[in-house]
Amino acid sequence: MTIRAQDELRALNEELDRKVAERTAHLNAEIVERKKAEAELKKKTEELREMTQQLWQAAKLATMGELAASIAHELNNPLATVSLRTESLLARTQADSPNQRELEIIEQEVERMGVLVANLLQFGRRGQQQISTLDVREEIEKTLELVRYHLHKHNIIIEREFAKDLPNVHADRQQLRQLFLNLFTNASDAMPHAGSLTIRITAPPESRQIIVEVADTGTGIPPEILPKLTEPFYSTKPEGKGTGLGLAICRRIVKGHNGTFDITSEGIPGRGTTVRVSLPVINGTNATGLKNQ
Ligand SMILES: Nc1ncnc2c1ncn2[C@@H]1O[C@H](COP(=O)(O)OP(=O)(O)OP(=O)(O)O)[C@@H](O)[C@H]1O
Ligand SMILES: [Mg+2]
Known part of the structure; x- marks a missing residue:
């Protein structure tokens, strides 16, 4: 080559x-x-x-x-x-x-x-919400009147921790009462023999919210079932006792008022459960942007 x-x-x-x-x-x-x-x-x-x-x-x-x-x-x-x-x-x-x-x-x-x-x-x-200006404390007291006897019969003490100078909210009265009634009923069911029901209301000015906490000293809720509680028809109560709609309704009411709804519990009997509801307070009211249910 x-x-x-x-x-x-x-x-x-x-x-x-x-x-x-x-x-x-x-x-x-x-x-x-x-x-x-x-x-x-x-x-x-x-x-x-x-x-x-x-x-x-x-x-x-x-x-x-x-x-x-x-x-x-x-x-x-x-x-x-x-x-x-x-x-x-x-x-x-x-x-x-x-x-x-x-x-x-x-x-x-x-x-x-x-x-x-x-x-x-x-x-x-x-339907349409019937919005009016409400004092949350008053709505809580009116709702408590309905269950006072029942709570007393089950040796449940009511503790009120209401902050001073709470702003009013714009809300549907019936819905607000139903919300509290469902929460008080659940708390009472969790304390069949005795216990205390604490209702705490605060309104930190910087948060622009009214916060209502309903805390009981009842059975508590195991962590694995916490996410299921607001599902419609979820109930651990005996047949005929609970429909499982209470918390689903509460959640819907709170969402309809642009609020937040949280349930916390360590799942330890006696340490109980706390339900925290916050309702927005915008410029002294939460009327802006309320959603229809
Ligand atoms: N405060 C509480 N302490 C312990 N368990 C609770 C509490 N609140 C709710 N629960 C649990 O959440 C489940 C669902 O509650 P929800 O209010 O939706 O339904 P229900 O109370 O069972 O029935 P209904 O309210 O329709 O009569 C209850 O069955 C119970 O197991
Ligand atoms: Mg219930």
Whole structure:
């Protein structure tokens, strides 16, 4: 082979090596790019799956709420009739008659159904809020009047820790009372024999919020069930005792007032549970931007 031929061959070889190196680098870059795209796709698919799941859950709850409300609505009238008839039968029954006790049981059960129906109706309700200027302390006192006897019977002491000079809030009175009633009822259920119910109200000026804490010294809540509590129909109470709608309603009411709702508990019996509700106070009021339920 001539020297020239050898040089040409070397040059060709070098050219080939260069091209192979170039192509390999290109392919490597393509592989990295493709892997990145695959990872991106996987992330997006996961996000999509999660969103579908959430949408499904939301749709399920919305339908369930509507369904529950329509059934509750249908039940309202027959229940009222049964209640009235029982009342009139009871009025005409001698106190020593064996029917008396039976009728009383019917009356109690009908009353329980009435509470359930009212809860379901409230849950499915999407009406306008009736907003007025309210003193939270007053609404708490009015609500306590409803349960005072019940709490006393269960040896539950009420402790009030109300800060001075609390601002008023703009809120729906009925909803606020229902919120507190549900919280007091839960606290009382958690302390069947005795305990204390502390109601704390503060309004740190810099936070522009009114904060209401309802703390009990009851059974507490195990950490693993804490996230489930505000799900509709979640209840640990015996069949017929709880509908599992109380906290779901509370959460919805608070959200409807642009507030926050938190439940904390160490899950240790006796250390109890604290529910913290905050309602915004904007320029001395929380009226701006209130959402319809
Ligand atoms: N203060 C509390 N202490 C301990 N457990 C609580 C407390 N509040 C709520 N819970 C737990 O949360 C569950 C859900 O409460 P929620 O008020 O939503 O329903 P419920 O009280 O079971 O029934 P309902 O309020 O509809 O009659 C309760 O069954 C109970 O296990
Ligand atoms: Mg409850």
